[in-house]
Amino acid sequence: MATETLDESAPKIRGRSRPGPVQLLSIVFIGLVAFWLIANAVDNPGHFAYLFLLGLTIGMVYALIALGYSLVYGILELINFAHGDVFMLGAMMTVTAVGWFGLQGGDPMSHLLPAILGMLAIACVFCGVLNITIETIAYRPLRGAPRLAPLITAIGVSFILQTVGLVWKGPAPVSLPDNILPTGTIFKVGEGDFSWDQLIVFAVTIPTLIVLVYLVQRTKPGKAMRAVAQDKDAAAMMGIDVNRTISFTFLVAGLLAGVAGVLYALFVTNVQYDTGFRIGLFAFTAAVLGGIGNLPGAVLGAIIIGLIENLNDGLTKFTPGSDWKTTLIFVILILILVFRPEGLLGERTPEGG
């Protein structure tokens, strides 16, 4: 493996060597982005800060999904297209569970907190089991097949799951009341509020991320995951059950998707059968942006994507606007893949070259 660890600042200036055209281009690009951000921040700082916080919150939700892509890619080198749709089904499960718990919006904390915990449990179990099932049925028989075979299968599974969502909740977007999570202000930033629902998103995602890092870095199953990701044959020879480890990875990815589904359903309050496909692509872009297979990178990429999405939707000056959201995100994806396939934090691997 011709891995070569690069400095984080590498895309801009690499050492003392003369910057090549790609470096120059990226400097120009970053300069333009900085100009865009500063111009808007100066123009309307309050609004900017509000959008920034909103983007950060959404970015945290994306991070959970992006981690699912990253984990699976790290271990199987498979872009699990169906992951976004697992997340969508988790969000739909949440919508159903909101009915079970009888939440009306504006419920007292004593009722809300156990309900949220219950919904997290339900959605996590649902998505985890779903993800393991998908892995067993659709991906495991293709372990030895050419590499594109499981990718094509994943696209098929993604379409099947979308149809499941379509049959389950119908073609129209499913909405929840806006105020299921309390929306009171904690503190004001300019003209926007940092509200309780945003706090709850952070209060769920940050511990989840910490638990995930602990799981991967410090526990036996995490060690097995890292070993299998490095070399399946060697891991098997060391007595690691490769298939079980892969299933475990899918379980973890499913749990993350479940958490993301709950948060998305409660915070954005709007789910549609193709939400998973759209958000899944954003999250995948985030994973690639940060460096696929690299867990901190996935979080960083997801926050950047969340910020870009919300700033682009809300800002007024020199901004393409929400009509061009998909184009913007994909242009970022393509630029990253073409010029820096290892991502912002990733190591340089042959995969990208």
Place this chain on the structure above:
Amino acid sequence: MASPAQLWARRREAGALWWRGLGAVGLSRERFHAWPAWQQRLGKVAVAGVIAFVIAILVNVLERFFGNTGGSTEIVTFDSSAYIAFAVLALILVPDWGKLPVLPMKVVIPAALVAAALGGIAMALATDSTLNGVLTAVGLAIALLVPPWRSKSEDTPLKEKEMAIGDRVVPLAILGLVLTVPFWVGHMFTIPIFGAFPTVETAVPMLVFMMMAVGLNIVVGYAGLLDLGYVAFYAMGAYTAAWFASLQFPQQTFHLGAIGIDPKLPGIHISIWPLLLLAGLLTAGIGVVIGLPTLRLRGDYLAIVTLGFGEIMPQIARNGNDLGGFNLTGGPQGITPIDTPGFGNTLSRWTGGFLPSNYLTHPQGANVFFWTGVVLLLFTIFCSVRLRDSRLGRAWIAIREDEIAASAMGVPLMRTKTWAYACGAFFGGIAGAYYASFKSSTFPQDFYFNISVFILCMVILGGMGNVWGVLLGAAFLAYLNFEGLANTGAWLNSHFGTHLDVPQYAGGIYGVIIVVVMLVRPQGLLPSARRKRELQLGTHDEYLYDVETHDEALYEEPAY
């Protein structure tokens, strides 16, 4: 309880069970394979017929006992024969034609003359035109006689020359069946569940999708590059036709062979025939532009990038009505109307009405669109087959099989892959342009990601790399998409009192097809022999599509 993986590992045993069943009637596998090829084929056809018969009975029983409209009282109806006809036809048409008998010239010449005469008479009666009949007869005679006459070397005496039926007769028979679709399709039986044969109006988009599937097959099947954004090429072709043959740019007035409009009408109006070529070339250009920076990427990254382009294109189309104040694409309203195809009065008069002057006002407009589509499809198939056998095509297959080995043998990777992209895009562009002029409109919502997957599904179902398989898969899925699913839904709803909107679930149905094919028969319905070998015997399985190259120098220019 065995896990799915264990069951999967034991899948071959099902085949053994089948032979044990046949052993009961005294037919072993060895004995079957000792039969002559045509007898084997006949045996398979017979078995397919029996299976289709059983299915037909099952459908009727189902209708009779569970349907709430009563169904018919006979167990076997005339309708059910359609299943048998389909199964038999499908097996006969399987292009294993090389195994069909070889005829000597003393049989070929009279048989070909009789066939030509009969074909000519049939055509003359069908179209009520002696000219068409004579043309058909002469064409058939040439097509049947020239290849055997030129077979073997020039010194061979005529009576020793010969013709393989599979090489000429079967393809010509299929072509004849296809070309005469408008005449017989209305008289065909309906098939329970799926409904009637496609009407000619449905057959045109089917042909367009078959063209696109053949085009995508060049990229995915030959070169092994997964393209999830093929719809971008389709959109590019459609918008090219729309830009240059409509009122979209009223600030310009330019006419070139446009049919059926006032010559002073503003806008650019170019005849569709040069536009098809222009659309193909422009789209191929787009393919190169997309390909050059991205083709260095490994398989799955490439898939994502192409998916990205496939998502960007419709968004540009949707938002393109105000690009800095310039209306490029008409936005969500799309561009409509697009000029109708046609050859103009002069050409039409010269050819005695054979080439219609204006498709829209032609009394059999749909038929004319259909035949033009068949000609375009034939052109696509011809190019695809010739490309496959060319030096370039062999380079594609070499890259698909082993990139490093191909590179070491002197195949320029980037250039070869880019050519694959350009060629695939070219046919996508032509198909898009033709479809736009058939519908006389183009809208951004025609170009969603689903279409890319839909076309990919055709290629996978039919058998990646084999043109005939891809055509079969494309015809089947396109029929399902345009009529079959709606018919099935109507059948279910009327018989079981359900309220399903089956076409809405098309995505899920394609998903199931993709997954099942990938798991059970990854080589597709009609695999190319080469692909099958790779999938079943290949020792380099992991290296089929891409190689984890450690040597940057293999690629022309590392970008960083």
